Every structure is written in structure tokens, then in C-alpha cells.
Amino acid sequence: MSDRTGIEWTEATWNPTTGCDRTSVGCDNCYALTLAKRLKAMGNPRYQRDGDPSLSGPGFGLTLHHDLLDRPRRWRRPRLIFVNSMSDLFHPDVPLDFIQKVFAVMADTPQHTYQVLTKRSKRLAAVAGDLEWPSNVWMGVTVETPRYAFRIDHLRSVGAAVRFISAEPLLEALPNLDLTDIHWLIAGGESGPGARQIEEEWAMDLRDQCADAEVAFFFKQWGGRTPKARGRELKGLTYDEMPGVAVGISTVR
Known part of the structure; x- marks a missing residue:
């Protein structure tokens, strides 16, 4: 977690949970899993819990970090914050009450804009009615191949002010997407050893x-x-377009 990041479409990261496991083909070369292994070897206490070897691996067992919930309250300057760059907030093992605590922090810090991204769109849709959706929360789903375009329908059912699609890693063409009520789309190729070509x-x-x-x-x-x-x-x-309510990032392309 950092108040700075090299991710082009955000400004900071906040990881109240870490760890995850494979749920679709986009996970096969997960950058977060590779980084978690490195952080575990370095002794980082956030990444000492191992996951199922067949689904994740060393240092990538799902872990809740209650002590990090209040971190954004300490950031006085408004930031665009990617929530859970090293996890998935809607992982089935994240309790609903913990998700609600994360949303409460986001609601209580309106100076920031939060970007939440999930591959678990079915759970997102199932619990969305139990969450308050402040206007500074953007909600997104990953769509890496046409097989996962159904996630967009789940996303559409959520009352977020901004709904977005991450087509990264883009592994196949995504023709004829239904972009009704979608505000933003990020596309990108995979990186790292064995990266599949876009x-x-x-x-x-x-x-x-x-x-x-x-x-x-x-x-x-x-x-x-x-x-x-x-x-x-x-x-x-260079395409750097952002939804109109973006904080601190240029909309010029």
C-alpha cells in the first residue's frame, strides 16, 4: 500500500485485504501473486500467509488487515485511490461486515476518489444492496475475454456513481460489448514472463x-x-481519458 503508485490510471493504492486465488484466465500470470512471493521472501508481515498452492501460492493467502482500514483518513491531499491492488474486496472469504467497514471509510473521506475492481461480479451484485454507495466510489469489473462479459451485467445492477471495465489483461477481442450505463473502459496487455500478446x-x-x-x-x-x-x-x-469527475489526472489524450 502506498500513497504513490506507477499504475497509470490511479494515484495511490490501499490494501485493507491482501491475497487472492485464481478465478479466471486473467489470473494465470497475476502480477500481485508474483509480487507477494517476493514480499514474503523479504519478510514483509503482510504476506506471510500462504494460499492454496493450486490456486494462489506463497504469501498470497487471503488476509484481512483491520489496522489498515483508517489509512486513507491520514491522507489530507485528495487522491485517486485504487482499492485492493493486491486482492479482491469481493472475494468470497471477505466477510460482508468487513466490506461494509471499507465502504464506511470511503464514505467518511469524500476528499478522495476510490476505484474498486473485482472479478467476483456475482458476489458484488449479491451484496450491493447491503452497501452504501457514496459518490466518490467507482466500481469496476475485469473482462479479459468474451466469456466474462456477463460481469458487465452484474456491474450495471450496482448503484455506483461511476462504473468501469478493466479489459486488462486483454486476451481476446471483445466485440459488440453492451456499454449501456458504463462510464469508463481501461484496456491493456499483459506483462511479465510468459505474457500473452495483445x-x-x-x-x-x-x-x-x-x-x-x-x-x-x-x-x-x-x-x-x-x-x-x-x-x-x-x-x-496516448489515450488517457477519464470519467468527468476524476480527481487529479489529466483527461487530455
Whole structure:
């Protein structure tokens, strides 16, 4: 967790939970799992609990960090905060009352804007009615192949002020997405050893779908051996579009 981050579409990260396990093909080369192994080896106390070896691995067992719940209250300058960059808040093993505590902190710190991203869209939809949705909470789902486009329907049922899609890692073309009531789409290629390659036409099609639906489009990276290996220009342009209520990040492309 840090009040600074290299993730292009946010400014800070906050991890009231850490650890996760595989739920779809987008998890196969999980950057967070690789980082967790390294942090465990370094003795970081947040990453000493191991997960199921067949689903996650060393240092990546789901862990709740009650002592970190109040961290955003200490950040006086408004920040755009990615919640659980090292976990999934809607993992089935995260108790509802803990999720509610996270949402209470977000509601109590309106100076910040929070970006919550999940692959567990079914649970998100199931518990959304038990959560208060302040206007500074953006909710997103990952859609890495057409098989997981159903997550968008779950997302649409949630009363978040901003709803967004993360098509990262983009592993297949995503034609004809229903972008009704979606405000933002992030696309990007996978990075790290064994990264699966993104195709230019996949990204271009998403850009065009967003333009047609008046949805903000953000192209994060081509990926490769490292996140920066192939840059992030798409046909010579950098796409940094954000929803209109973004805090502190340029909307210029």
C-alpha cells in the first residue's frame, strides 16, 4: 500500500485485504501473486500467509488487515485511490461486515476518489444492496475475454456513481460489448514472463466502441516482458481519458 503508485490510471493504492486465488484466465500470470512471493521472501508481515498452492501460492493467502482500514483518513491531499491492488474486496472469504467497514471509510473521506475492481461480479451484485454507495466510489469489473462479459451485467445492477471495465489483461477481442450505463473502459496487455500478446485490432475496436457509446477510454499499456516494454501509444496517440469527475489526472489524450 502506498500513497504513490506507477499504475497509470490511479494515484495511490490501499490494501485493507491482501491475497487472492485464481478465478479466471486473467489470473494465470497475476502480477500481485508474483509480487507477494517476493514480499514474503523479504519478510514483509503482510504476506506471510500462504494460499492454496493450486490456486494462489506463497504469501498470497487471503488476509484481512483491520489496522489498515483508517489509512486513507491520514491522507489530507485528495487522491485517486485504487482499492485492493493486491486482492479482491469481493472475494468470497471477505466477510460482508468487513466490506461494509471499507465502504464506511470511503464514505467518511469524500476528499478522495476510490476505484474498486473485482472479478467476483456475482458476489458484488449479491451484496450491493447491503452497501452504501457514496459518490466518490467507482466500481469496476475485469473482462479479459468474451466469456466474462456477463460481469458487465452484474456491474450495471450496482448503484455506483461511476462504473468501469478493466479489459486488462486483454486476451481476446471483445466485440459488440453492451456499454449501456458504463462510464469508463481501461484496456491493456499483459506483462511479465510468459505474457500473452495483445493484438492491435482488439484495442482499436475497444477504442471505437467507446467513442460510439461516449465512454471514456484509457489505453494503459501494450505489455510484454515488463509493463513499459512496448509503451502505451495506440496508433501514435496516448489515450488517457477519464470519467468527468476524476480527481487529479489529466483527461487530455
